[in-house]
Each structure stands twice: as structure tokens, then as C-alpha cells.
Amino acid sequence: MELTSIINFFFILFVFAVIPGPATFAVLSTSTRYSLIASLLLAAGVTVGDLIYTSAVLFSFSLFEEILSPIFFYIKIVGAIYIAYLGLSLIFKKPKKFKEQKIKKNLWIQFSLGFFLCLSNPKPMVFYFLVFPQFIDLNNVTLKSSLIIMSVITLTIFFTLAMFGFLGQFIKKYLLKDKSLKLFNVISGVLFLIVSFYLLKS
Numbered sequence: 001m002e003l004t005s006i007i008n009f010f011f012i013l014f015v016f017a018v019i020p021g022p023a024t025f026a027v028l029s030t031s032t033r034y035s036l037i038a039s040l041l042l043a044a045g046v047t048v049g050d051l052i053y054t055s056a057v058l059f060s061f062s063l064f065e066e067i068l069s070p071i072f073f074y075i076k077i078v079g080a081i082y083i084a085y086l087g088l089s090l091i092f093k094k095p096k097k098f099k100e101q102k103i104k105k106n107l108w109i110q111f112s113l114g115f116f117l118c119l120s121n122p123k124p125m126v127f128y129f130l131v132f133p134q135f136i137d138l139n140n141v142t143l144k145s146s147l148i149i150m151s152v153i154t155l156t157i158f159f160t161l162a163m164f165g166f167l168g169q170f171i172k173k174y175l176l177k178d179k180s181l182k183l184f185n186v187i188s189g190v191l192f193l194i195v196s197f198y199l200l201k202s
Helices: 003-018 022-033 036-059 061-092 108-119 123-134 143-175 178-201
Strands: none
Touching: 003 123, 003 143, 022 036, 022 108, 022 143, 022 178, 036 108, 036 123, 036 143, 061 178
């Protein structure tokens, strides 16, 4: 791939990643509700999920689609139910001060949540399937071009989602007061319910 193609691919991917959707909502809510580290792990999980879709398109799209398509529906249902559960838990949860809001479970659960969230939403694979032919011949994929594309995707998706993680920290530090915690719990819960609905609808 030429440098101009890499730059163009980066900008297209950045626009795709920065548009509000399930991943951005989840990262923003996780950062504001819990911690920056938790949101970055969630972002990393989404990024790994994107790389799986990338590999499917680059190397074996037809085979990958044939194997996973039958279980996409069940992945989506389970993911949507779990995310809806998180949302309802936030809505009905008694508000505490932010410094007391810690994840008692292993932080790596956030990575799994991000990974699961990505796999339950097949739209990234559709996006890559439509965009990749503009930059690479899918019938003649080389190791070099594959590594370049996967590197650009890794950096762009992760750091774009990380921006929302830092935005969540800014909101928590400067825009929220103790009196607004209940309201923010409800808003965060509603965002998770929107993500759940989005997954079921897609």
C-alpha cells in the first residue's frame, strides 16, 4: 500500500470509529462510572474483536461467514441481555461518591465485555468488506499489506475509543457533582439500554 492510501484509509476508519455507537457509549459510560483503566481495557477488547473481523475479510471471508453466521444471532442475544442487565443495574443502583465506585470483579472482565460487544455487532465486518477493496486486492492479499491494514486498524480503533475514555474522566472530574450522581446513573443506564436495543435491532 502506498502512503496516500494508508492516510486515506486512516481518515475513513477514524470517521467510522468516532461516530457514536455501542462501543463509544460503553467506553464513555465505563470511564465515567468506574475508571480510565477499565474503559481502556474495554476499548482493547473492542479492538481485538475488530481484528478478528479484519482477518475474516482479508483471508477467509466466505469460510468465516459460513461458520459464524449461524451463531451470530445467539451471540447478539446474549450480549444484548447482559448489557441491558448492566444498564438496569445502574438505573436502580443507590448512588455513591465516585471515589467509591470501583469494580470489585477482575478488570479483565471489561476486556471480555468489549470483545463480546464487538463480536455481537457484525457491522464492522460489513464496513471492512465494503472499504477494503478500495485499498487492497482481496484476491491477492500479501503479508505486508495485511500487517499494514491491521496495524492501522489497531491504532485507530483503540486510540479513538481511548479518547472517549479520557472524555469520561473529564466529565467525572469537572462536570459532575455528588448531587448529580443519581441522574448520571440513570443516564449511564439508559445508554447501556440503547446499546442493547441497537444490538437486537441490527
